[in-house]
Amino acid sequence: MKLELRGITKRFGSLVANDHIDLTVEPGEIHCLLGENGAGKSTLMNVLYGLYQADEGEILLNDEVQHFSGPGDAMNAGIGMVHQHFMLIPVFTVAENVMLGHEQTKFGGLLNLDDARAKVREISARFGFDVDPDALVEDLPVGVQQRVEIIKALSRDASVLVFDEPTAVLTPQETDELMAIMRQLKQSGTSIVFITHKLREVREVADRITVIRLGKVVGEASPTDTNEELASLMVGRAVDLMIDKGPAKPGEVALRVEGLSVIDHRNQLVVNNVSFDVREGEVLAIAGVQGNGQTELTEAIVGLQPKVTGSISLGGRSLRGLSVRQTLDAGVGFVPEDRKIDGLVAEMTIAENLMLDRSEGEPFVKAGTLQLKFRSEFAEEKVREFDIRAQGIDTHVGRLSGGNQQKVVLARELSRELRLLVAAQPTRGLDVGSIEFVHTRIVEARDAGVPVIVVSTELDEVVALADRIAVMYRGGIVGIVPGDTPREVLGLMMAGEHPDTAGEAA
Amino acid sequence: MTDPKVTQSEPAPGSTDTQLEPGQARNEVAPPSRSQQVLRDILGGSAMISVLAVVLALLAGGILIALTDKDVQAAAGYFFSRPADTFRAIWDAVAGAYVALFQGSIYNFRADDFVRGIRPLTETLKFATPLITAGLGVALAFRVGLFNIGGRGQMLVAAGAAGYIGFAVPLPPGIHLVVAVLVGMLAGAIWGGIVGLLKARTGAHEVIVTIMLNYVAFYLISYLLTQQWALQAPGSTNPKSAAMLPTAVFPKILGEQFNLHLGFIVAIAATIWFWYFINRSSMGFRFRAVGENPNAAQVAGIKVKSVYVWAMVFSGALVGLAGVNQVLGTVTSGFTATIDASIGFDAITVALLGRSRPVGVFVAGVLFGALKAGGYSMQAAQGVPIDIVLVVQSLIVLFIAAPPLVRAIFRLPVPGTAPKSRTRKLEVAK
Numbered sequence: 001m002k003l004e005l006r007g008i009t010k011r012f013g014s015l016v017a018n019d020h021i022d023l024t025v026e027p028g029e030i031h032c033l034l035g036e037n038g039a040g041k042s043t044l045m046n047v048l049y050g051l052y053q054a055d056e057g058e059i060l061l062n063d064e065v066q067h068f069s070g071p072g073d074a075m076n077a078g079i080g081m082v083h084q085h086f087m088l089i090p091v092f093t094v095a096e097n098v099m100l101g102h103e104q105t106k107f108g109g110l111l112n113l114d115d116a117r118a119k120v121r122e123i124s125a126r127f128g129f130d131v132d133p134d135a136l137v138e139d140l141p142v143g144v145q146q147r148v149e150i151i152k153a154l155s156r157d158a159s160v161l162v163f164d165e166p167t168a169v170l171t172p173q174e175t176d177e178l179m180a181i182m183r184q185l186k187q188s189g190t191s192i193v194f195i196t197h198k199l200r201e202v203r204e205v206a207d208r209i210t211v212i213r214l215g216k217v218v219g220e221a222s223p224t225d226t227n228e229e230l231a232s233l234m235v236g237r238a239v240d241l242m243i244d245k246g247p248a249k250p251g252e253v254a255l256r257v258e259g260l261s262v263i264d265h266r267n268q269l270v271v272n273n274v275s276f277d278v279r280e281g282e283v284l285a286i287a288g289v290q291g292n293g294q295t296e297l298t299e300a301i302v303g304l305q306p307k308v309t310g311s312i313s314l315g316g317r318s319l320r321g322l323s324v325r326q327t328l329d330a331g332v333g334f335v336p337e338d339r340k341i342d343g344l345v346a347e348m349t350i351a352e353n354l355m356l357d358r359s360e361g362e363p364f365v366k367a368g369t370l371q372l373k374f375r376s377e378f379a380e381e382k383v384r385e386f387d388i389r390a391q392g393i394d395t396h397v398g399r400l401s402g403g404n405q406q407k408v409v410l411a412r413e414l415s416r417e418l419r420l421l422v423a424a425q426p427t428r429g430l431d432v433g434s435i436e437f438v439h440t441r442i443v444e445a446r447d448a449g450v451p452v453i454v455v456s457t458e459l460d461e462v463v464a465l466a467d468r469i470a471v472m473y474r475g476g477i478v479g480i481v482p483g484d485t486p487r488e489v490l491g492l493m494m495a496g497e498h499p500d501t502a503g504e505a506a
Numbered sequence: 507m508t509d510p511k512v513t514q515s516e517p518a519p520g521s522t523d524t525q526l527e528p529g530q531a532r533n534e535v536a537p538p539s540r541s542q543q544v545l546r547d548i549l550g551g552s553a554m555i556s557v558l559a560v561v562l563a564l565l566a567g568g569i570l571i572a573l574t575d576k577d578v579q580a581a582a583g584y585f586f587s588r589p590a591d592t593f594r595a596i597w598d599a600v601a602g603a604y605v606a607l608f609q610g611s612i613y614n615f616r617a618d619d620f621v622r623g624i625r626p627l628t629e630t631l632k633f634a635t636p637l638i639t640a641g642l643g644v645a646l647a648f649r650v651g652l653f654n655i656g657g658r659g660q661m662l663v664a665a666g667a668a669g670y671i672g673f674a675v676p677l678p679p680g681i682h683l684v685v686a687v688l689v690g691m692l693a694g695a696i697w698g699g700i701v702g703l704l705k706a707r708t709g710a711h712e713v714i715v716t717i718m719l720n721y722v723a724f725y726l727i728s729y730l731l732t733q734q735w736a737l738q739a740p741g742s743t744n745p746k747s748a749a750m751l752p753t754a755v756f757p758k759i760l761g762e763q764f765n766l767h768l769g770f771i772v773a774i775a776a777t778i779w780f781w782y783f784i785n786r787s788s789m790g791f792r793f794r795a796v797g798e799n800p801n802a803a804q805v806a807g808i809k810v811k812s813v814y815v816w817a818m819v820f821s822g823a824l825v826g827l828a829g830v831n832q833v834l835g836t837v838t839s840g841f842t843a844t845i846d847a848s849i850g851f852d853a854i855t856v857a858l859l860g861r862s863r864p865v866g867v868f869v870a871g872v873l874f875g876a877l878k879a880g881g882y883s884m885q886a887a888q889g890v891p892i893d894i895v896l897v898v899q900s901l902i903v904l905f906i907a908a909p910p911l912v913r914a915i916f917r918l919p920v921p922g923t924a925p926k927s928r929t930r931k932l933e934v935a936k
Contacts, residue, residue, distance in 0.1 A: 304805065325807035336805050345799040356795060357806035365788040372786070 001062055001078055001159040002027055003048075003191055008057035010043055017043040019215045020057070025160065030182060030192045032202045034221075034230065035212035041195045044212070045162050048193075049081050050074040061160070075101075080153025084165040086145050088152075090138035095120050097137055098152045123151045127184050143174030150181065154190075161185065162193045167201055168291065179205050197289060199230050199495045226492075245443050248467040251280035254451040255301075255420055260310035262296045270296045272475035273310070278420070278451040283442065285466030285483075286455045289494050293475035294455045295337055298424045301453075302334045303327040314420055328357055331419030335409055335426050337455070339402075343409045346398030350390060351379035353397050354412050382411040387437065403434030410441055421445050424455040439464060459487055471499075553866065556859050558912050559905035560873065567898040568600040571890055575599035603890045610883025611876035621763060626879060628766040634875025635835065636661075636828035636849050638773040641856030641867040642780045643698075643824030647712075648862040649784060650817035651797040656701060656716025657825045657850020659723030660694040664826030665845045666727050666737060667693035669747050669833040672754035673739075673840070682753040687772070687830050694826015695819045697723065702818030706811035712818070720850075728843040739840055747840045756835040769835040773871075776824060781864040783820075793817055825850060855903045874899065 003025040010018040017040045025031040033041050046052045048059060050068030059066045061077055068074045071081075088097050099116040106112045120133035129147045137145060146166060153161055163182070167175045182192055182205050196202060202209055202223065209221040211233040219233050255278040262271035271293040278284045286294050300308045303324045312319040319327055328334070336342035344353050355364045355375055363374055379393035386407045390400055397408055406426065413421065423442060427435040442465060446452050456462050462469055466483040471493040479499035481489070493499055572578050581588075581595040609616065611630045617623040640657050647654035654660075668690025671677075677685055697719060704710040730736040731745040739748035756767035784790040795803040796813045804810050828849055833841050856874055860866030881895035905912050912918070 302805070323807070323809070324804065325809065328807045334805065341799075341801050342805040343802060345795050345802050347798040348795065352791070352795075355791075356802065357808075359788045359791050359795075359808065368787050368789065370786050370788055370791060 001191055003160050004060040006058050008047055008054045010047055010052055011055050017215050021217055023210055025191045025193055027191055028186055028189045029207045030186050030194055030205050032206035032209045033195045034202055034209055039212045040215040041212055045164055075156050078159045080158025081162045082149045082166055084168055086149055088137045088145060088148060093134050093136055094131055094148050095133040097148055098155050119155050120151055123154050143170055160191045164195050248282045250282040253277045254280045254315055256313050258311045262300045262305050263307040264296060270475050274477050276470055276480060278453060280451050281446055281449045282467045283446050283452040283454055283465050285462040285469045286472055287462040287469055287490060288472035290457045292472045294472050298422050298455055301422055333413035333418045333421045335413055335423040337424035339405055339409050344397045344405055349394045350397055350408055351375050351393040353408050354379050354382055386411040403430045406430060418450045421450050421452045427461060459490060555909050555912050558916055559902050562905050563898045563901035566901050567894055570894055570897060571600050571603045572596040603884050603888045606884040606887035607880035611880030628764040629879040630876040631770050632765050633878040634872045635770045635773045636831040637852055637856050637874050638868055638871030639776050640825045640828035640849050640853030641871050642776055643821045644853045645857040645862035645867050647817055647821040648857055649797045650793045652817060653713045654716055654821050655713055656719050657853045658846045659720040660697045660822045660825040661829030661846040661850050662723040662727045663697045664690040664694035664829030665833045665841055668830040669841055672750040672834055673748040676751060679753045686754045686834060690830035691823040691826045695823035698822020699819040702815035706814045724843060731843055746842050749840045750838045754834055755838045767835045769831040777864045777868045858906050859902060
């Protein structure tokens with residue numbers, strides 16, 4: 001079936017999530033939607049699936065305009081969706097999950113499970129899935145659960161399948177198997193929309209590529225384009241963000257990380273034997289496409305990851321195994337990746353958030369009692385110093401704009417005596433002015449002799465801030481290169497190529 | 507430097523992407539659960555919602571009074587010939603009931619002198635005393651994002667412990683009362699602390715643990731009340747304790763003609779302490795941070811698990827104070843296993859109605875005390891079943907738990923900006 005989206009626009013308040021997006025998927029084609037997190041891919045697909053109503057634009061199937069008021073309509077029209085987070089009921093069997101939502105019943109309201117089993121077997125056989133219809137979903141590996149999702153969609157005769165970041169939860173082997181399945185589906189005439197931000201997968205299976213950035217289609221690409229072309233389309237920024245930055249004056253080695261590995265809550269090795277060091281007065285940028293272990297690496301340094309091996313030492317003192325409190329007391333400042341979840345308490349005021357990590361002892365607390373006068377003076381001063389735009393220090397942080405929220409986080413972290421600053425995605429979602437402000441502050445911290453780690457998925461930010469750049473790919477560090485390394489080389493390294501060969505290729 | 511793209515990015519497109527990033531569930535501190543979110547929404551409602559909920563509940567109660575009144579039913583039989591009779595009967599029934607409620611709870615203007623006239627108010631405050639302290643306890647847990655449904659158990663063990671000191675351990679006047687109160691609160695604190703410890707160590711949900719500990723406490727106290735070596739009154743075969751020694755009883759504070767006792771002053775003190783603790787102390791600051799956003803609290807170095815334990819300890823101590831109040835103030839002639847009088851559950855309503863703010867809880871406690879005190883006189887004077895009061899109480903909870911319902915009835919604006927409401931609906935639909 002031919003799927004066409006025409007001028008889809010979706011707004012949330014003043015935020016335009018999708019801005020006149022056009023997309024055509026031909027029958028039997030794998031069409032990749034490439035874009036960073038927050039680019040608007042998922043919103044677009046939710047519009048297609050009837051979960052959101054578009055403010056403007058229309059959806060066409062085989063040149064007929066469709067009106068979906070819910071996923072049911074979309075399914076009936078032949079659109080199937082394989083969600084990133086599976087929509088399966090763990091305690092049901094495969095067959096029960098597949099029939100869920102369109103149960104066939106026999107006489108007396110009994111479920112016709114035999115039909116469902118037969119259907120699962122038939123689809124399994126057709127694509128070589130090897131799925132037992134009577135297995136409980138919770139007992140199946142993640143990769144097989146995903147196949148159940150695919151079977152579920154196919155059992156409703158879906159001729160357009162949407163895969164929303166399907167490889168985020170898969171191991172490399174499972175990913176390869178999924179690629180094979182997608183090719184098979186394509187050969188049987190199914191149209192596939194494949195949402196991802198991983199370049200390797202795109203190049204492997206896509207027939208055509210549409211790149212989305214900030215809610216707009218920024219270009220079409222073909223899988224024969226180089227990684228670097230794709231990467232620059234995806235992460236490139238129209239605005240030049242260079243700030244005035246003097247040369248670094250690196251001092252002693254302050255932070256030394258050796259052989260660090262992290263195992264996450266799903267028992268996946270997400271950071272694999274990583275070693276690097278950071279000197280005083282230098283910015284080490286950790287570049288890489290989202291989801292290659294950067295988040296977990298920073299969390300391991302701050303003490304938020306429970307399963308860490310290897311060594312982390314700051315000024316000769318080991319940080320591994322310390323609690324978050326002890327790590328912060330050792331002089332580590334941390335700007336978390338998601339300020340709304342990890343950085344701020346939205347219901348608390350600016351003043352309260354500014355003392356969030358200093359609630360145990362002077363100067364904010366004396367004899368177990370908050371020093372409100374001191375806190376107010378401190379907050380007033382920081383609001384001025386960091387140019388936090390708000391009605392006053394008693395404004396709830398949740399009411400501030402993203403830029404001002406981030407300034408609150410920065411003000412809090414930079415007003416302690418720091419021996420290390422770790423900033424993860426410090427400018428994600430910020431406007432240009434705020435980005436410049438944040439960058440200036442980070443460079444100031446560097447010039448004051450603080451070792452700085454900046455994690456960013458945006459090449460422009462990396463290039464603007466870094467004195468040295470470590471590129472992460474699949475949990476490991478591909479290489480550590482000087483800050484003036486050409487972007488093309490960085491782009492290739494982000495796709496997993498070693499710096500030497502990447503340099504030659506570029 | 508304003509940031510139009512992000513100011514309202516709450517349901518941003520990226521939210522589906524970032525919701526379950528690996529980092530979010532990085533360790534055992536659970537992300538804020540659905541129940542915590544609901545709790546936060548309820549507590550975040552405006553004071554106006556609480557007031558309107560009470561008004562609505564009283565209106566609905568009025569309808570029930572009218573429907574069940576015999577005169578109204580009789581007049582309705584000939585409604586179409588003389589409709590005015592029906593309306594008069596309705597007015598008489600409802601107004602009579604609520605006037606009786608007022609007279610029974612605030613001021614009886616038919617009384618001969620002021621002392622008798624004001625007596626209902628002191629009764630109201632007496633009934634309010636344990637509701638306030640238990641309500642504060644539940645509210646404290648709410649502020650940390652915990653549902654303490656274990657009020658009954660915490661009250662019972664506190665009552666048992668304080669009662670034992672009260673009748674079996676003679677001590678000098680003054681000291682005896684203080685020791686009995688402190689021991690009772692300690693027992694409640696331990697009973698609550700067990701819950702916090704289980705939650706922090708094993709991740710057990712506090713709702714289940716507190717409910718189960720209610721049964722444990724009930725049967726434990728019931729058993730001890732049948733044992734001569736324990737709580738049973740000497741020489742008695744009833745499952746009831748001996749009467750409190752006079753030195754352990756809360757003294758009456760307004761003279762002998764009023765039942766109001768020192769426990770009420772303690773409740774006021776507890777309210778003030780609660781205000782200081784939650785708003786001014788560093789520990790209370792951490793409590794609030796964990797209650798609002800455990801993730802950010804953890805990243806800021808706050809030991810979330812330890813906060814859960816201490817929150818339940820303090821919560822249990824405050825609820826325990828209500829149990830102490832029951833044995834040393836309300837029923838001093840010896841207690842049974844029903845001494846809690848289901849105050850532990852009413853306290854949840856009180857905390858919700860008071861939105862877990864100290865003054866709010868105090869006012870809500872007094873309101874519920876008034877309903878208790880006035881309910882009896884309503885029944886006596888107008889023959890309105892006391893169950894109506896329970897229905898009104900329950901409706902208050904119902905309305906508070908459904909702020910959108912109250913807003914819809916009174917056409918109040920939805921908090922937050924107007925354009926957001928649309929997307930929020932969609933989020934729900936999703």
